Amino acid sequence: MSETNKRILLSSPHMSGNEQKYIKEAFDTNWIAPLGPNVDQFEKDIANYAGTKGASVTSSGTAAIHLALDILDVRRGDTVFCSSFTFIASANPALYLGAQLTFIDSEPETWNMSPQALERALYVANKENKLPKAIVVVNLYGQPSKMDELLDIANVYGVPIVEDAAESLGAEYKNKKSGSFGKIGIYSFNGNKIITTSGGGALVSNDEEILYKSRFLATQARDQAPHYQHSVVGYNYRMSNIVAGIGRAQLEVLEDRVNSRRVVFDTYKKELSNIPGINFMPELEGTKSNRWLTTLTINPDIIKLTPYEIMDKMNEVNIETRALWKPLHAQPLFKEATFYKHNESKEAISDSLFAKGLCLPSGSNLKESEVEHVIEAFKKIVG
Ligand SMILES: *Cc1c(COP(=O)(O)O)cnc(C)c1O
Numbered sequence: 001m002s003e004t005n006k007r008i009l010l011s012s013p014h015m016s017g018n019e020q021k022y023i024k025e026a027f028d029t030n031w032i033a034p035l036g037p038n039v040d041q042f043e044k045d046i047a048n049y050a051g052t053k054g055a056s057v058t059s060s061g062t063a064a065i066h067l068a069l070d071i072l073d074v075r076r077g078d079t080v081f082c083s084s085f086t087f088i089a090s091a092n093p094a095l096y097l098g099a100q101l102t103f104i105d106s107e108p109e110t111w112n113m114s115p116q117a118l119e120r121a122l123y124v125a126n127k128e129n130k131l132p133k134a135i136v137v138v139n140l141y142g143q144p145s146k147m148d149e150l151l152d153i154a155n156v157y158g159v160p161i162v163e164d165a166a167e168s169l170g171a172e173y174k175n176k177k178s179g180s181f182g183k184i185g186i187y188s189f190n191g192n193k194i195i196t197t198s199g200g201g202a203l204v205s206n207d208e209e210i211l212y213k214s215r216f217l218a219t220q221a222r223d224q225a226p227h228y229q230h231s232v233v234g235y236n237y238r239m240s241n242i243v244a245g246i247g248r249a250q251l252e253v254l255e256d257r258v259n260s261r262r263v264v265f266d267t268y269k270k271e272l273s274n275i276p277g278i279n280f281m282p283e284l285e286g287t288k289s290n291r292w293l294t295t296l297t298i299n300p301d302i303i304k305l306t307p308y309e310i311m312d313k314m315n316e317v318n319i320e321t322r323a324l325w326k327p328l329h330a331q332p333l334f335k336e337a338t339f340y341k342h343n344e345s346k347e348a349i350s351d352s353l354f355a356k357g358l359c360l361p362s363g364s365n366l367k368e369s370e371v372e373h374v375i376e377a378f379k380k381i382v383g
Helices: 019-028 037-050 061-071 092-096 115-127 147-157 208-218 241-252 254-272 307-316 349-356 368-382
Strands: 054-058 079-083 100-104 134-138 161-164 184-188 201-205 278-280 294-298 338-340 357-360
Touching (some): 037 201, 241 254, 254 368
Parallel strands (some): 079 100
Antiparallel strands (some): 184 201
């Protein structure tokens, strides 16, 4: 098969070579279990990296969000606010706990949660005496949200923020690591994320009690007693010692991975942004995106192709592209949920992004020739 016939994927795992060393250590010492030295060290490494007091590693990012909401006392009948423009995993854990969701629109400068929509939603919830137990703020495609503004508003009402940094590990907001701003932050190490353990996640916090509760709930919530005794519902959500070994090696190369993805983004932008009607995802001043996925919008007034038509044509030449996340307020699962738009009298920002957006192949292991191939194909189809 020739070079140009090989399928170019959106975002595939990129191993460093060191993973085997830590996995071998686990085998040599027979730590083939949840818990163990790789888990302890990986937790220290993540906390160190994020600049938080600690980390608690989990079997997935979704599990970490579930633990976070449980720790913040989300129960049946409660409300949780969540970014609308995100992957379903940001919202599902609230449903596991029997809570209701209210969705908040994006704003145009980061594509993430709109502070003005959040402010309106909290004002109404407070008046109705039904403040949410938590706000899940998502940093999409690696771009940090307007954290200062969102925290200021949330703090007025005393509602904690869970920062869903599943896609933004390695990104920065005002020189601090993305994921370290919420009361609780969560990361994902799923196969398509910027670093991967094949599957896994982490919860980070500066609150020792939260970290303790996370480990407690993730290991079946066993009370301190000589027998097996349980007073609350627990889960089996801890990361295994093998998987944590992969994570240790992956974290060592995170900065390289961020740099590579930023180069991929910059190359696309340089080559394609002069096509009329193409606009790349912005990067808010004072933030550094990890550019997990290169995303752009296609102005339908100028370019007479929908994102789906472009996806099909790219697919024909063996290039994987993807639509942006379909907003959760527009999902059949959430047809009853309340939604607050960025601007009440205009089309929702998240709806407009979904209608116009496209993700390009963005892996840190893409060869220069592959990026060039994508650029040529895109120019041919759209230009
Ligand atoms: C991937 C992802 C998650 C879930 O992480 P998993 O490890 O796959 O469970 C949560 N939120 C967002 C925004 C994600 O992209």
